[in-house]
Every structure is written in structure tokens, then in C-alpha cells.
Amino acid sequence: MNTFSSKLLEDAVNQFAKLPGVGKKTAIRYVLHILKEDNVQVMDFGNTIMRLREEIKFCKNCHNISDNEICEICSTNSRDKSLVCVVEDIRDVIAIENTNQYNGIYHVLGGVISPMDGVGPSDLNISTLIDKVRNREIKEIVLALKTTIEGDTTCFYIFKKLKEYELNVSTIARGIAIGDELEYTDEITLGKSIINRVPYSGVHA
Amino acid sequence: MYLQKLLLTNFKNFHEVEIEFSEKINCFVGNNGMGKTNLLDAIYYLSFCKSYFNLMDSQNIKHNESFFVIQGTYVKDDNSENVYCGLKQNQKKQFKLNKKEYSRLADHVGYFPLVIVSPDDSEIIIGGSEIRRKFVDSIISQYDKVYLDNLINYNKLVFQRNSLLKRFAESRTYNKENLEIWDEQIVPLGNEIHKKRSEFVDNFKPVFEKYYKFISLNNEKVGLEYNSQLSGNDFKKLLSDNVEKDRMLQYTSTGIHKDDLVFMFDGFPAKKFGSQGQQKSFIIALKLAQFDLLAEIKKFKPVILFDDVFDKLDHLRVEQIIKLVSDNNFGQIFITDTEMQRINNVFEKVKSEHKIFNVDNGAIIMSNV
Ligand SMILES: Nc1ncnc2c1ncn2[C@@H]1O[C@H](COP(=O)(O)OP(=O)(O)OP(=O)(O)O)[C@@H](O)[C@H]1O
Ligand SMILES: [Mg+2]
Ligand SMILES: [Zn+2]
DSSP states (O other): OOOOSOHHHHHHHHHHHTSTTOOHHHHHHHHHHHHHSOHHHHHHHHHHHHHHHHHOEEOTTTOOEESSSSOTTTTOTTSEEEEEEEESSHHHHHHHHHHTOOOEEEEEOSSOOBGGGTBOGGGSTTHHHHHHHHTTOOSEEEEOOOSSHHHHHHHHHHHHHHTTSOOEEEEOOTTSOTTOOGGGSOHHHHHHHHHTOEEOOOTTO | OEEEEEEEEEETTEEEEEEEOOSSEEEEEOOTTSSHHHHHHHHHHHHHSSOSSOOOGGGGBOTTOSEEEEEEEEEETTEEEEEEEEEETTSOOEEEETTEEOSOGGGTTTSSOEEEEOGGGGHHHHSOHHHHHHHHHHHHHHHOHHHHHHHHHHHHHHHHHHHHHHHHHHHTOOOHHHHHHHHHHHHHHHHHHHHHHHHHHHHHHHHHHHHHHHHTTTOOOEEEEEEOTTTTSOHHHHHHHTHHHHHHHTSOOSSGGGOEEEEEETTEEHHHHOOHHHHHHHHHHHHHHHHHHHHHHHSSOOEEEESSOSTTOOHHHHHHHHHHHHSTTOOOEEEEESOHHHHHHHHHHSOOOEEEEEEETTEEEEOOO
16 A cells, blocks of 8 residues: 555554554554544553553563562462462453452463464473472462363473372363353353362363 | 255256156256256255355356345155245345244254265265365264364364474474374374274275175175274374474374275276276265265255266166165155166166156256156
């Protein structure tokens, strides 16, 4: 598309169009909307994005996105630190927190094993999880990954790594439809599946 | 179960026709390009919600028209059932059973079971092994829901394993443990699929041989073997024994994705040594065996569509086939042929309830009474 009357406009549109789910048309709509806003608001918008990138931290304990070295969840005294829920990313943390049914802490892997996407075990936060187990900080691990081939493979890998240690490994009940991602499951179903978690019994069982 | 009445509007080369069928054998006879295969395709639509030949629905609308409608009245369990399939240009296909629209077309497939034998099916013999695996898989999936899930998962796992082999090659690294997570998942699924395929072939083979014997008047010995690297071998060991090779190929060289069905005539590969008529007989016997299995699972006798099957067959085999399908074990049959003489001759020899329709460029005339 070389029909832009301004290079500035074109650049901005291209930036928005990089976002997932945003096409050229939507990008133009966003940019035109921003141009209608007053200066201060737009500055605020831009600064927020820049600060996000510059100041964001990942919790040293669970790898969740955080404002501090240790995230709010990990630093809440009343939470059970010996119960760890393993999730793919922060969206799962938000989904599970919304159920109000879980009082342990999390461990955010940052993805699932998928050679096709160039993601191997060493690209994920798995070794820090094993360290925690080795230091006997954990009594139970709940695997709450999506039920795709890649999610299942990641559970399987982690399970194998933990075999030699004495702890309970469970998974959330599979009431959740196969292939569904956690974030799309409704709160009641997800809450129930965490309460009714079952001992991990291997893949394709 | 049978199709009593078919109504077409603007379907392919038919403007408007209404046909009443025999419960038993129906023949569409006419010259090339007159619309015989199109009639079979309309019947196929009513069972599978799509064309057998042209997957672009809109191309089945008669040229220069804006919509097509296929309507069928079936008799199933003594009830009359109406199927409606309509397509307007640039709109979603409408598919209704007894005036109720389906939300998922897949829910309809299997309701009026059907087996088609078409000239394209020669690919089963002469084509690549994936066509034969598909033939087997599509039959097993009809009675075993878990099988299809296992197969889909198996294929995804092998795809990821292959991706990992490529990564290894690209980065000049190798990590045994990372490969094994895939192997350990592939092995149980592969074994399960292998077991199901073996069982299937064991059941299928005698039925197939029975039909072939009958059609060929016992003249040839045919063979059908399930060929799998997993037969008699430990899959886990196969994978680990071939790691070096797989790394070089960047591809998983062993597994049920390499399975094949081997067809033989008198001990020689059917692909190379079967005559055209023998190959045709082979395919008909395969499809009739498929019919048997489907009939057993669905508890209804599937409708059979025979497109140009008599072409290349001698009159003895043609008579045998008609004898066979006239039998009560079979239900309703549709046959196309260009030779009226051949059809008349068969029915002089084999007495069976039948109707013959002359297909003449989109018009249909009943020719016997
Ligand atoms: N959408 C369409 N609109 C009009 N005519 C069509 C359409 N699609 C196919 N046809 C016509 O239908 C005819 C082919 O019909 P069909 O394949 O049924 O012939 P047939 O009687 O089986 O011939 P053969 O003996 O050669 O197999 C062709 O003439 C083709 O042009
Ligand atoms: Mg034809
Ligand atoms: Zn934390």
C-alpha cells in the first residue's frame, strides 16, 4: 500500500499492524483515533508503553510479570509456598486468580515445548522449577498447561524431571475441552478443575 | 434404506428433473457428457454434504444460474425422510434433514451411508501408499472414534519430532533427552494404531477375497497384506536404531506413517502386473468389502454408486457383479454405463428388480417398465 499521504502516518500504521490480530484497516482506524485525541493524552499513551518495556520486571521467584523483584503473589504471606501451579504465561495466572479458588503460588514457564516454533526445554523456565524442588521448597506441583500436544509434552517432560524427587505432581481435571487454552475456560469450570485436581498419570492416558 | 425420489434444480447440467427410483438397481445410460456421473454426484451430496468430484460447491451450480437445489426422499426404517441441500451463489450452503437445518454438516455424514466406486479409485492400486492408508483410516474411523484422535495426535507428534530433527541439523547440535520425549509419546500411539490396522486387515481380508473370487469366477488368486515396519518389531527399538539415519534425513523414517497395504495378483504386485480389468475387479471387491463393514456398523445397507465400473470388464464379470448386488445382502444400487446393449444383456441373464434411465443432456427418460 503506497497510498499514504504522509510517511509519519504510514510508519504509525505499520507499527500498529504488527500487533496480533490487527490488520491494516484496523491499524488505520487506531491511528486516526489517536490523531483526534489531544496532545497530553497521546503523550501519556506513548510514555506508558515505553515505561512498560523499560521498567517491567520478572519475578525472581515465579517469573511472572511484576513491578518489583518479587511479585505480589509470591510476597503475600498467607499464600502456600509449598503448592506451585505451573502455567504457560501471565494470562493463565490471571485466569486462575480470577477463580478465587487457589491459594498457592505460580511458576510461569514462558511457553511450551514446540520444536516447530524453535522452543526447546532450555528456552523455558524449567531449571528454576527443578531447583526449587531440589531445595525441598515444594510439596505439590499442579500442572496447568493447555491440553495440546505441546502442552502435554511439556507436562510429560517436567514430570520426568521430577520423578526422582518426593513430591505430588497433579494436573487440573480434564473437564476442560481438549485443545482449549486455559484463558478461555470459564471461571467456575476452571476453579472446579483446580480444586478437583488429579494425580498426573502420563500422556495420552 | 433407499432413495425413493430425487429432485434437482440447476445442479450441474440439469435444469429441473424429478426421478423416482427402484429400491434395488438403477441404471443411468447415455453417451459421454450427458450427465450420468452428475446424477451420482447429486446422490453423493445427500450423504456427504459435498461433491465427490468438485469441492468448489459453487461450481456445481448450472452455468449462468444463481443457485442449485438437491432434494431427496429416503425411506429408512419405513419412515420417509427428506434431505435438502441448497446453495445460492456467494452464500452458505444450506443442509436440512426433514426441514431442520444442521448446525454442523459432520453430524449428517453417516446418516445415509454410501459407498462409491469411481474410475478415480484406480489410484488405490496405482497411487502412493498414503492413498491406501487413507482408505484404511477412513473405514476404521467410522467405527472407532479413538482411532482418529490417536492418528491425529500421532501425526502432530511426528511433525514435531521432524521439526526437532531439523533444528538439530541447523544448529549442529543433538540432545538425546529432547528427542526421547517425543519418542516416548509416539511409541504407545503408534502401537495402538498398528494394532487397530492389523485387526482391521484381518477382518477385511476374507470378505475382500470372497468378493474377488466371486467376481473373477475363481480365476485369479489375489492377496492383500498389511505391511508395517512395526509388525514383529519393537517400535521403540526401531526409533532408537534409526536415530542416526533420521538425523541425516531430518525426518522420522520409521513408524506407522510408513505403513502400506500390498495388493497382489497370483503372487505379483497388482500395481505392475494387474490388467485393467483385474485392477477394476480388485477395486470393486475392496469397495464391496467396505460395504459389508459399513452395513454391519451402521445397521443399514449403504447405497452403492457404481460409476462406469463395467467399462473394461468382460460380460462374465459384469453378470457376476449384478448377480452379487441383486442379492438381499445388498441394498440400493446406482450404475452408470454408456452401453445400453450391455445393460440390456445383463438383465436378460440376471433377473433382478431394476429401472433403466436414459440420460440425454440434462433430460431423463425412463426406458423400461
Ligand atoms: N456447473 C455446470 N453447469 C453446466 N454444466 C455442467 C456443470 N458442471 C458440469 N457440467 C456438464 O456436465 C457434463 C458432464 O456430465 P457427466 O460427467 O455427468 O457426464 P457423463 O454422462 O458421466 O459422461 P461420461 O460417460 O463421459 O462419464 C459436461 O458436459 C459438463 O460440461
Ligand atoms: Mg461419467
Ligand atoms: Zn512471583
